[in-house]
Each structure stands twice: as structure tokens, then as C-alpha cells.
Amino acid sequence: MDxxxxxxxxxxxxxxxxxxxxxxxxxxxxxxxNPVFFTANTAFAVLxxxxxxxxxxxxxxxxxxxxxIDVSFPVVAIASAYTTVTILLATGTDVPMVVVFAIAAxxxxxxxxxxxxxxxxxxxxxxxxxxxxxxxxxxxxLTYVGAxxxxxxxxxxxxxSTVNILDFTTAHGRANLHVxxxxxxxxxxxxxxxxxxxxxxxxxxxxxxxxEGAHRAGFRVVRTQILTYVLVGVIASxxxxxxxxxxxxxxxxxxxxxxxxxxxxxVLGGASIFGGRGSVGGTVLGVLLIQVINNSLLLVGVPSAWxxxxxxxxxxxxxxxxxxxxxxxxQRVHSVEDVMDLTVAQxxxx
Amino acid sequence: MSDxxxxxANNRLDSAVxxxxxxxxxxxxxxxxVLVFVAAFALxxxxxxxxxxxxxNLQNIxxxxxxxxxxxxAMMLSMLTGGIDLSLVSIANLSAITMSTMFTAMVTGxxxxxxxxxxxxxxxxxxxxxxxxxxxxxxxxxxxITPILATLGTxxxxxxxxxxxxxxxxxxxxxxxxxxxxxxxxxxxxMLFAVFIVAAILIAFLVNSTxxxxxxxxxxxxxxxxxxxxxxxxxxxxxxxxxxxALGGLxxxxxxxxxxxxxxxxxxxxxxLVIVIAVLGGTNPNGGFASVAGVVIATLTLQVVSSGFxxxxxxxxxxxxxxxVILVAVMVIxxxxxxxxxxxxxxxxxxxxx
Numbered sequence: 085m086d087x088x089x090x091x092x093x094x095x096x097x098x099x100x101x102x103x104x105x106x107x108x109x110x111x112x113x114x115x116x117x118n119p120v121f122f123t124a125n126t127a128f129a130v131l132x133x134x135x136x137x138x139x140x141x142x143x144x145x146x147x148x149x150x151x152x153i154d155v156s157f158p159v160v161a162i163a164s165a166y167t168t169v170t171i172l173l174a175t176g177t178d179v180p181m182v183v184v185f186a187i188a189a190x191x192x193x194x195x196x197x198x199x200x201x202x203x204x205x206x207x208x209x210x211x212x213x214x215x216x217x218x219x220x221x222x223x224x225x226l227t228y229v230g231a232x233x234x235x236x237x238x239x240x241x242x243x244x245s246t247v248n249i250l251d252f253t254t255a256h257g258r259a260n261l262h263v264x265x266x267x268x269x270x271x272x273x274x275x276x277x278x279x280x281x282x283x284x285x286x287x288x289x290x291x292x293x294x295x296e297g298a299h300r301a302g303f304r305v306v307r308t309q310i311l312t313y314v315l316v317g318v319i320a321s322x323x324x325x326x327x328x329x330x331x332x333x334x335x336x337x338x339x340x341x342x343x344x345x346x347x348x349x350x351v352l353g354g355a356s357i358f359g360g361r362g363s364v365g366g367t368v369l370g371v372l373l374i375q376v377i378n379n380s381l382l383l384v385g386v387p388s389a390w391x392x393x394x395x396x397x398x399x400x401x402x403x404x405x406x407x408x409x410x411x412x413x414x415q416r417v418h419s420v421e422d423v424m425d426l427t428v429a430q431x432x433x434x
Numbered sequence: 435m436s437d438x439x440x441x442x443a444n445n446r447l448d449s450a451v452x453x454x455x456x457x458x459x460x461x462x463x464x465x466x467x468v469l470v471f472v473a474a475f476a477l478x479x480x481x482x483x484x485x486x487x488x489x490x491n492l493q494n495i496x497x498x499x500x501x502x503x504x505x506x507x508a509m510m511l512s513m514l515t516g517g518i519d520l521s522l523v524s525i526a527n528l529s530a531i532t533m534s535t536m537f538t539a540m541v542t543g544x545x546x547x548x549x550x551x552x553x554x555x556x557x558x559x560x561x562x563x564x565x566x567x568x569x570x571x572x573x574x575x576x577x578x579i580t581p582i583l584a585t586l587g588t589x590x591x592x593x594x595x596x597x598x599x600x601x602x603x604x605x606x607x608x609x610x611x612x613x614x615x616x617x618x619x620x621x622x623x624x625m626l627f628a629v630f631i632v633a634a635i636l637i638a639f640l641v642n643s644t645x646x647x648x649x650x651x652x653x654x655x656x657x658x659x660x661x662x663x664x665x666x667x668x669x670x671x672x673x674x675x676x677x678x679x680a681l682g683g684l685x686x687x688x689x690x691x692x693x694x695x696x697x698x699x700x701x702x703x704x705x706x707l708v709i710v711i712a713v714l715g716g717t718n719p720n721g722g723f724a725s726v727a728g729v730v731i732a733t734l735t736l737q738v739v740s741s742g743f744x745x746x747x748x749x750x751x752x753x754x755x756x757x758x759v760i761l762v763a764v765m766v767i768x769x770x771x772x773x774x775x776x777x778x779x780x781x782x783x784x785x786x787x788x
Contacts, residue, residue, distance in 0.1 A: 348590065400579070
């Protein structure tokens with residue numbers, strides 16, 4: 085009994101334990117297959133490529149916990165960052181990085197406010213609304229801000245793009261850890277803290293679990309929903325700035341179209357598409373798992389074309405197991421007799 | 435005598451008009467879409483009659499809409515069951531790739547043989563679609579995975595298979611019969627458009643006049659009630675996703691007939707566009723209500739707006755804005771009416787969004 089309890093605790097509420105096990109199995113398996121895999125170079129490369137998806141996944145996590153689905157976040161990310169770069173380049177001003185982030189965050193917040201207002205005020209399906217606003221934001225950026233590709237960034241951003249926290253040469257070449265990985269880590273910790281310790285985080289789970297119930301319990305549902313989408317806009321804009329900085333060029337067509345991949349990573353991380361469930365830990369594991377698989381496939385020599393199929397299979401298997409076990413649990417309790425049987429069985433076990 | 439026959443005709447006309455109006459009122463979203471369609475058409479016809487009303491432009495609208503429309507009808511079908519199907523475009527591409535590869539592998543010098551192969555190739559393409567649809571149906575109906583996640587997964591898998599298969603490049607080669615078919619027209623109506631309309635009529639018949647259609651509707655309206663009414667949900671779900679898959683396969687054929695190339699990433703923007711069309715056409719994204727005619731008109735409306743924007747020399751980016759504004763505006767107007775008609779009772783829970 086005790087073993088079972090500890091096992092259940094290790095498994096985690098959203099299957100984080102299982103996910104961690106799969107991740108570890110892949111890492112160990114890959115290291116045995118190809119020693120090159122278990123190096124700082126690979127680890128840093130994975131962290132670097134996971135930075136932008138991780139920050140975007142955090143914004144998706146917030147929406148999914150609140151019971152919605154947002155497909156406009158990549159557009160919000162690239163639109164706020166690209167607009168910021170365009171403003172800076174057009175005016176020829178050079179501002180510190182903090183200001184760059186602040187301008188992008190302000191734009192992201194405004195776009196998020198539009199989403200939140202329409203969704204919360206009119207109680208519309210989130211997927212449909214964000215589908216609409218996605219088109220509006222994207223079209224507006226390309227029409228009124230510009231559709232040009234900027235190969236040169238403002239000086240501060242260009243300078244930041246080459247900064248590494250760690251930079252050394254190993255037997256397998258240069259290994260460097262980009263400074264913006266820190267941004268992803270800080271954002272992750274902040275979102276974790278908000279979800280765990282603030283009233284806002286609690287109301288997010290409450291609304292996602294049962295909108296009407298949360299409303300009657302006195303949660304300010306409209307305000308929380310609007311704030312959620314504003315926050316999503318701000319977080320997404322951070323990802324946008326990080327993406328443009330790390331790719332050392334501003335392309336307005338970037339990121340867009342990858343929304344479903346990020347949602348897949350978050351769902352893989354155990355967040356429930358019906359809302360009310362999901363954790364930062366699971367999301368981190370989901371994002372890392374996809375990046376590690378991507379990297380592994382390349383190392384084993386499997387064409388990266390298989391990545392999409394691999395993620396799809398992983399998603400189906402992961403969600404399928406959850407669905408089957410949830411149904412088993414639901415089937416157990418159907419009538420008073422079932423409940424009696426269950427309690428008897430539990431007593432026997434004890 | 436002539437007076438009474440005139441009166442008779444008048445009465446008949448009156449009742450016919452009233453019938454049309456009643457039916458239209460019963461189907462408010464349909465009427466709304468017809469109004470938007472007429473308004474959009476009139477606006478662009480007024481702004482730039484020479485280009486917009488030109489036969490070339492009208493032909494283009496009818497040639498471009500079938501592939502999107504067929505996928506939108508398939509999307510409507512899955513929404514009718516209370517689900518969603520994100521894998522449709524991937525299914526269409528996979529079917530197009532299968533047909534193209536199969537044809538290229540079998541192609542010989544003799545033109546007659548090539549012509550004879552067109553029908554079997556088409557059948558295989560549609561079977562590929564049905565197979566993918568069955569996979570979706572099994573995952574959703576039997577395994578019990580939420581539709582949006584199951585089809586998100588199969589979308590990635592099918593798309594991945596297509597990328598691996600083609601190596602990421604574009605395949606050339608389709609039966610010449612397909613291409614000639616794509617250029618055929620009955621009078622002013624292109625054959626492709628006729629295929630779209632026939633498919634729409636068949637699905638409308640399936641939904642409105644068959645037991646499977648009624649079961650699909652009930653399943654979407656209230657899955658628990660459907661189960662307790664003795665409807666075998668698993669079979670209904672598998673059936674409706676298989677039909678959706680067949681439509682996806684048909685869309686693959688339309689891709690090839692319009693343009694004899696197949697690639698893994700064709701029509702990537704269609705995935706979300708067909709959701710927009712289905713919802714504009716009056717489909718309830720939570721299931722239980724849909725109208726094929728509404729979806730057909732929504733498809734044409736978006737195509738009219740798109741070509742109208744081209745005729746006005748506006749960019750495709752501006753069209754993207756218009757598309758989004760139309761969707762959000764229609765949804766918001768709907769939401770406002772709901773509250774007034776229902777005595778300010780809260781609207782049904784819609785925030786889950788599926």
C-alpha cells in the first residue's frame with residue numbers, strides 16, 4: 085500500500101512522473117547509442133532551441149488551464165516584437181534591452197486585451213475568437229507595420245544576440261549557452277509562482293474547472309479572463325523578442341503556423357484541454373521532450389521529417405492512455421452497489 | 435375563370451414566399467449568411483464592376499471554392515457530432531500524394547491505359563481518405579480521446595508521413611484525365627464546382643434524410659441522451675469521421691485536378707480557414723446543429739470577398755483582416771441577440787471553445 089502511495093505521488097497529478105521517466109529513458113538510451121549525445125554541447129543546443137517554444141508554451145498553459153484554446157499567440161508574439169523592431173529601426177533610436185522588452189510587452193498586452201475583451205464580454209468560444217483575431221492581427225501587422233525582412237537588428241538587440249552565459253570548447257566543438265535561456269527560466273519560475281501562490285492563479289484553475297461554479301463562488305470571472313489574455317499577450321511578446329534576437333533578424337512571417345505544435349507540447353505535459361488542470365512542471369517536460377526527440381532523431385540519422393510524425397504518435401499515445409484510464413475510473417462507479425463494492429475492496433486492501 | 439386562376443396563382447406564390455421566409459427564419463444563421471453574401475457581391479460589383487463581374491473572375495470564384503468548400507463540409511460534419519477535425523487538410527494532401535505517386539508509378543506510354551487508370555486512382559485516393567477517417571473515428575469513438583487532440587495527433591502523423599514520403603518536395607504528375615476534368619465546364623459552371631455541389635447535396639441528404647444523419651445530430655446535441663436512447667455512439671462517431679475522411683480524399687482529388695502537383699504542405703492555411711467557414715455557415719461548434727447550405731454559402735462568401743479584394747487591388751493581408759473581422763463580428767452580433775431574446779439569462783457555457 086505504501087509503495088503504491090509513493091508511486092502515485094511520484095507519478096504526479098498530471099502524469100509528470102511518467103513524462104520524466106520517458107524523457108530520462110530517451111536520454112539514457114540515446115547516450116548509450118551515441119556518446120556524442122551526452123555532452124554539454126547537446127544539452128546547450130536543446131536548451132537554446134527550447135527557449136522560444138518554452139515561453140510560448142507558458143502562455144498556452146495559462147489559456148488551457150482557464151478552459152480555453154488560443155491560436156493567436158504566435159501572431160501576437162511576432163507582431164509585438166516585429167513592430168518594436170520596426171519602430172526602433174525607423175526612428176533610429178537605440179534603447180536598452182529592458183525598454184525593448186517593455187515596448188513589446190505593451191503591444192502584446194494591447195493585443196491580448198482585444199482577445200480577452202471579446203472572449204470574456206460576449207462569452208464566445210475562445211478557439212473561434214482567436215482564429216478571427218489571429219487573422220486581424222497578422223493582416224494588420226503586414227499591412228500597416230510592414231512585411232519587410234530586416235537582416236539587421238537595432239544595436240542593443242544585435243549585441244544581446246551574441247551574449248552567452250557559458251562558452252567553452254569541448255572535445256565535440258564549441259558549447260555555448262545563450263543568455264536568453266535565462267529569460268525562459270525566469271518566465272517559467274514566475275508563471276509557476278503566479279499559479280501556485282496568487283489569487284489570480286487559483287481563480288484560473290477555478291474558472292477552467294467550472295466557469296459557472298467559479299462565478300457563483302464569487303470569483304471575478306470576467307476580470308480574470310481578460311487579465312489572462314493580457315498576460316498571454318505579454319508572455320508571448322517576450323517569446324517574440326527572444327526569437328527575433330536569437331535568429332538575429334526580424335522576419336514577420338516567423339513563428340506563425342506553429343501554434344498547434346506548441347499546444348501539442350502543453351497537452352503532452354498533462355494539461356487538460358477542458359481546463360482546470362495543468363502544471364508548469366509538466367509543460368517544461370513536454371517542451372523538453374519534443375526538443376530532445378528532435379535532437380535525437382538528427383543524431384541517430386533519422387531525417388528530421390519524422391519529427392512531426394513522432395510528436396503526433398507521442399501525443400496520441402499519451403492522451404490515449406489518459407483517456408482509457410479515465411474511463412476505467414469512471415466505469416468503476418456507476419451505482420450505489422459499485423460504491424459499496426469499492427469501499428469494501430478498499431477496506432480489504434487496507 | 436382567368437380571375438380565379440390568377441387568384442390561385444397568387445395564393446400559391448404567397449404561400450411559397452411565406453414558406454421560404456419561415457424556413458429562413460427557422461435558420462437564422464443561414465439567412466444572415468445569404469445577406470452577407472449578397473451584400474459582399476453587390477458591394478464589389480458596385481465598386482469595380484468591370485473586373486469583378488468579368489466572366490474570368492466569376493469562373494475563378496467557382497474554381498477556387500470547391501477544394502475549400504469540400505473540406506469545410508467535412509469540418510461541419512465533425513462539428514455536428516460535437517467534435518472537430520484538424521487532420522482534414524493533411525488527409526487531403528496524403529490522398530493527393532498517394533494518387534500522384536500511384537499514377538507516376540503506373541504511367542506507361544499508352545494514353546488509353548493512362549485514361550483507364552484515372553478512376554481506380556481516384557478510388558484509391560478516396561479510400562486513403564476513408565482509412566485516415568476511420569483512424570480518427572477509432573481514436574475518438576473507441577479509445578475515447580478528445581476529438582481536438584486525436585485529430586491534432588493524426589494531423590501531425592499524416593503530415594509527417596507525407597513529408598517523409600515526398601522528402602519535402604513537390605510531386606508532379608497526375609492522370610491527364612484529372613487535369614482535363616479540372617478544365618471542363620458545363621456551360622458557365624466548371625466541373626469542379628459541380629463536384630462540390632453534388633458532394634454538398636449528398637451530405638445534406640445524409641444529414642437530413644438518413645438515420646445515420648439523425649444519429650449524428652443527436653450525438654452532437656447531447657451525447658449522454660444519445661447513449662441512453664440506444665444510439666451506438668462508437669459506430670456513429672466512426673461513421674461520421676469516415677465520411678469526413680472520404681471528403682478529405684475527394685478534396686485531394688480536387689487539389690490534383692486544379693493543379694497537377696501534390697505536396698505535404700499544400701493548403702496549410704486551410705486548417706483554420708475551414709473552421710471559420712463552418713462556423714460562419716451556422717455550424718454550432720459545440721455540436722448538434724449545422725447546415726450544409728450555410729457552409730456552401732459561407733465558402734462562396736469568403737471567396738467573393740477574397741476575389742473582390744483582388745479586384746480592388748487590395749492585398750491578401752487586408753483580406754486576412756477582413757476575414758477575421760467578419761468572423762468576430764458575426765459571432766459578437768449572435769451573442770448580443772442571444773441575450774436579448776433570452777431575457778438576459780446567461781448564454782450557454784461557451785468558454786470551453788473545443
